[in-house]
Amino acid sequence: MNKNFIVTSKPIAIDDVIQQVVRPEAGAISTFIGIAREFTKGKRTLFLEYEAYVPMAEKQLEQIAEEIQVQWPGARTAISHRIGRLDISDIAVAIAVSTPHRDAAFKASRYAIERIKEIVPIWKKEHWEDGTEWLGDQLETTSYKTNKPLQGEMDDD
16 A cells, blocks of 8 residues: 555544655645535535545545656655545545645646546535435535435535
């Protein structure tokens, strides 16, 4: 297992993720932290649950780092994604990218989160206060389970 690309049920420590990309050639480290938010389009979230096909998810995270290396030579990437139950404000995903210059680090970090949402087999279930649940996967497919009809659209993140 490559410790730079982890899908885990344990809380994520951002300092550990950052340490994976520290190196003498790096002039910048950009981080992205995705957290469990309490409100989505006005609906109060009680908690989230993430599921993943872990071997493939970790392999896809490593692929994203390889893509980043091609686009931004000299970049080093570490990504951790949490699965299981997450309470509000818990870290769901942490990305750190080091590059020789800051512009590349910012762009590579943004690229990483967008690619995670596109290709990594991780599914999110939001449990809302009104008893409804939203099931979504990173491949942009969604379904709804509810005791009553839902109104309006949901976020894609």
